[in-house]
Amino acid sequence: MPRYSAADIEAKWQAAWEKAEIFSARRSVDKPKYYVLEMFPYPSGRIHMGHVRNYTMGDVIARYKMATGHNVLHPMGWDAFGMPAENAAMAIGGHPKTWTYNNIADMRAQMKPLGLSIDWSREFATCDPEYYGQQQALFLDMLAAGLVYRKNAIVNWDPVDMTVLANEQVEQGRGWRSGALVERRELTQWFFKISDMSEELLSALDGLDNWPPKVKLMQANWIGKSRGLQFSFSTIDAPIGHDRIEVYTTRPDTLLGASFIGISPDHPLAKHLERESPEIAAFNAECRKGGTTEEAIETAEKLGMDTGLRVRHPFDTAWELPVFIANFILMDYGTGAIFGCPAHDQRDFEFATKYELPIISTYLPSDSSSDELSEAYVPPKTEKVFYNRGFAGEAWQTGNEGVDSAIAFCEAKGVGQGVTKYRLRDWGLSRQRYWGCPIPVVHCEACGVVPEKTENLPIELPFDVELDKPGNPLDRHPTWRNCACPSCGGTALRETDTMDTFVDSSWYFARFTSPQAKTPTDLADAEYWMNVDQYIGGIEHAILHLLYSRFFARAMQITGHLPESANEPFDALFTQGMVTHEIYQTRDDRDRPVYHLPEDVTDGKLADGTSVTVVPSAKMSKSKKNVVDPVSIINSYGADTARWFMLSDSPPERDVEWTAAGAEATFKHLSRVYRITTEIAEMTDNGPRAEDDSLLREMHKAIHEVTQGIESFGFNASIARLYAFTNTLSKSKAGASAQKQAALVLVQLMSPVTPHLAEDVWSLLGGEGLVSTVPWPIADPDMLIDDTITLPIQVNGKRRGEISVPRELEKAEVEKAALEVDGVQRALDGATPKKIIVVPGRIVNVVV
């Protein structure tokens, strides 16, 4: 009797797959194509359980699609540029390039034992010059197409290290290395004109039927389409060039509730005033402290300063309003100026209270009689409101209609125009960092900013850089910057900004269709393989990465690098949850937490007998030490155990907790399957038995339900069904032939999840060829329907018993049988039913 030895089996079958080259993808018209892609990893050096979960899901889909007759493309690559490589170089010496490529080699070696059905011949890293050179070509085409431009933008500035910081490098408003208070500073940056596509990116969401609704909603909110009024206030005695202040509002129906004007500290008027007034300069400087994130700005204490300037209300020129500079107004959104309406906006209400500004109510709840407000009243769009300060008796019945009629009213009076705005801002792609794709332009004294010639690509990163101090080493490099102007041939300087790493990951899916092409894509290959049929990755990418990729797909169509048919990058999207683990913690002598690795904890104790505190499960992270290394799991139990457990217990979109007990239990189960099926393989034929039919019925139900589970990303449901079918098979008294048939189907159904075990048992049972290449079993619909069904009987919605009846029994007969049930009689206690609801095949409810 063979024993389940994962190590032997897995090596054996991985070698067999490699020899048969069953995973290399080639264009073919014989079968429908299917492109399955998991978000490619950042090469941190170690794979973690989140990777195992992500790639196992993709692998199940890829293997299942292969078995259902598809020509599958399932590639893998590396999102290899980014800050961690530079940080590692600064912290431990070495070079980002060496660090990155070593990590890739390590991770590939850790990934291969998982037995994924990946076409490794298509592998690339985004830091390969062959890849980023094509990205530079793409950039130049986008520049020529008018999709790229330069403008000033605000960055986090560390005044001590004299460098730009990423948001992640700002901790509580201070630089993570210097500890200096961070300032917001303007810098000239490169931008993609993604905002030109706001409407297209928004409306095309409707066509993404196989995306999670929550992701589409998040993207729609992010794009943030709004209808409002753009108009201006005329200023009184303001500096030249500032005789009007332009304002955008989505609530023009509250215009008569205006009590102040707020402008951003970065508004041109605020900047003008700070040159004349030391107080305003000091206030603006105060406002610019802290990081650039929306969260930091929105949660900071609301600060305002009266500039002393006044504006006139557009409906009453005698009505003067003060102009404040306020730290919560973003120059990037709208016009960088607002009118404050404290009665109907909570933030304005608090601001008005703090600076003793009037609170003027323009409408009230319909059931209210007083216009005294203790907080802002923002009417729900469906609620009727009573306008106590409507314009000229205009009747706006609801908040929603109120906006539209207010816009019409204002336009008729010549006060501004109704406009549609989007919250989406252009994508700033400049980074003042080394380990990224160089932006392929030069700065010429004579010609200005000039694109590099395509034949000079790739513009490669120099290897000899000094990373020991903060800032961009490309700026400090002695020679790299020097070049000839592509236009006039004179001396010029290279751009030292590199590209945001989101650029790298915004088109890699297209590059996988022809990774060796001498242009960004090969159109014939892209035409054949695009779009990605199924994309799988974390919900944390719901907005930025996915929106940028959607933008790039369109930009690549415009520049001729994707065919018309590739309208969206990802036809179907699935967002999987995280892998979590308990945290084991003790305290040091100063009561600070000390964390311990799961492998060092046995039964709640460390090796020296110290008890640990168990903190509830959280995302696996190195700092909390609640990590489990997939490699050690594979070494002790095998890849199939890791794969099965990662999919078994939790629905794929939710977080899953890794438990040692769960992994052990999975291994036991797989050993049991191996034992049961290999015992069946050794049975000798004993003719048909009476039990054959019920086993084969169970088999067809298992085929049906496991298949449905895979099709709908209900891997946990598929696995629960596989457990149940295994239990049925192990207890079955059916004949050897029926048992063998059922066992073959069992391992076939298991093969996408545990491909190695499935191959081995398949061959022991005498299955033909590789189970990986055998067509998926099809359930016989006749075998799925039972003749007798069980109907639960409720009285007033509470279950009181059940009846077993023929499937097609008449309704009257069902009612009669239901009333005879003991529990129903007891519950009725002599009462006469008012109504009996029979849901055919489902339930009976007796109402009294």
Add this chain to the structure above:
RNA sequence: GCCCGAGUGGUGGAAUGGUAGACACGACAGAUUCAAAAUCUGUUGCUUAACGGCGUGCCGGUUCAAGUCCGGCCUCGGGUACCA
């Protein structure tokens, strides 16, 4: 702050508006064993002697029927434009 999700036994979780707790872990009992491991069989939401009662984060609503739909909260998680 704002946007989006999630919350069900001791644990992970199942459930087209139709039997709440499938399947699994753990626990308990039994078989096997000199004993243990492994394996096999059974029990297992809480409460009750039983009938029954209660039960899906909290409060309220719609419905013959609500974990599921609606309104209002609470807690946790993701994102918040330079982490990837």
